Amino acid sequence: MTDSLGPRLKVGVVVPSTNTSAQPELEALRPHQVTNHIGRMVIGDDSMVDEPGFDHVMHSIRNSTHPAIKSVVSCNPDTVIIGVSPESYWDGPESHERVLASLREAAGGLPVIMSPDAIKAALAAYGARRIAVITPYLPVGDDSVSRFFKDSGYDVVRIRGLGMPSPAKISHVSQTELRDVIKEIDGPDIEAIVQVGTNVAMSHVAAVAEFWTGKPVISNNTVLYWHALRQNGIHDRVHGHGSLLSEH
Incomplete structure (x- = not known):
C-alpha cells in the first residue's frame, strides 16, 4: 500500500532547529500528492561573526545532522533533502562528496539532495x-x-x-x-x-x-526542491515560483 496523502513522493527534509524559512517555502512548492516530512538538527543560535564562531556552528550542525536524518527516515520517505548550506561548501568539492556519502549511509541508502x-x-x-x-x-x-x-x-x-x-x-x-x-x-x-x-x-x-x-x-x-522532484521522477511544471520549476 502507498501513503494516502503522498502516493507519488514522500520527501524527508532535514533543517537546523533555528531555521524558520525552509519548511514554509518548501510546502508552497509541493505538487499534488507529494508530501514533506521535517526533521530538525538541534543547534544553538550561536554567533557566526568570526571563524571560531562559524566553526562552532559547523561543529553543532555536523553533530546533529545524522540524528535528524534518522528521525525522519523512520517515516519511510523516498528521498531526503539536507536543508543546510555551510556544511555543503566549507571544505570544497572533494569534501562535499565524502559528506554526501556519509549522509546517504545515515539515510539507509536513500537518495540525498544537497545544495551544491x-x-x-x-x-x-x-x-x-x-x-x-x-x-x-x-x-x-x-x-x-x-x-x-x-x-x-x-x-x-x-x-x-x-x-x-x-x-x-x-x-x-x-x-x-x-x-x-x-x-x-x-x-x-x-x-x-x-x-x-x-x-x-x-x-x-x-x-x-x-x-x-x-x-x-x-x-x-526552490532549487533543492526542484532537484528532489526531478531526481525522483516528478516532472510537473509548477508555476508561480520561477522559471526553474515552470520550465525545467
Whole structure:
C-alpha cells in the first residue's frame, strides 16, 4: 500500500532547529500528492561573526545532522533533502562528496539532495557558468562559498554576504533587502544569480526578480526542491515560483 496523502513522493527534509524559512517555502512548492516530512538538527543560535564562531556552528550542525536524518527516515520517505548550506561548501568539492556519502549511509541508502548538486544541475539546465552569488554570511562564510564554486569550474563574478550574525537571524532578512542586493550584484557580465542559505526566505523574490533581471535567479530552497522532484521522477511544471520549476 502507498501513503494516502503522498502516493507519488514522500520527501524527508532535514533543517537546523533555528531555521524558520525552509519548511514554509518548501510546502508552497509541493505538487499534488507529494508530501514533506521535517526533521530538525538541534543547534544553538550561536554567533557566526568570526571563524571560531562559524566553526562552532559547523561543529553543532555536523553533530546533529545524522540524528535528524534518522528521525525522519523512520517515516519511510523516498528521498531526503539536507536543508543546510555551510556544511555543503566549507571544505570544497572533494569534501562535499565524502559528506554526501556519509549522509546517504545515515539515510539507509536513500537518495540525498544537497545544495551544491542541485545548484550545479540548475546551472547546467540554464547553460550558465558566469554567476553572482548571494549568501547570508559574513566574509568568513562568503570566502568558502566563493572558493567552492570557483573550484567547481564556475566564474564567480561577484559575491555578496548579507552579514547575518547567527543562524536564526538569517530568517530576518527582508524582501526589500533581497531586492536591493539582487540589483547590486546584477549586471551584463553574469548569466545567473545564485542564492545560498536555506533560512533566507527568497523563493518569492527570486521568482519576481527574473522578470526585471531577464536571467535565472536561483533561490536555495526552490532549487533543492526542484532537484528532489526531478531526481525522483516528478516532472510537473509548477508555476508561480520561477522559471526553474515552470520550465525545467
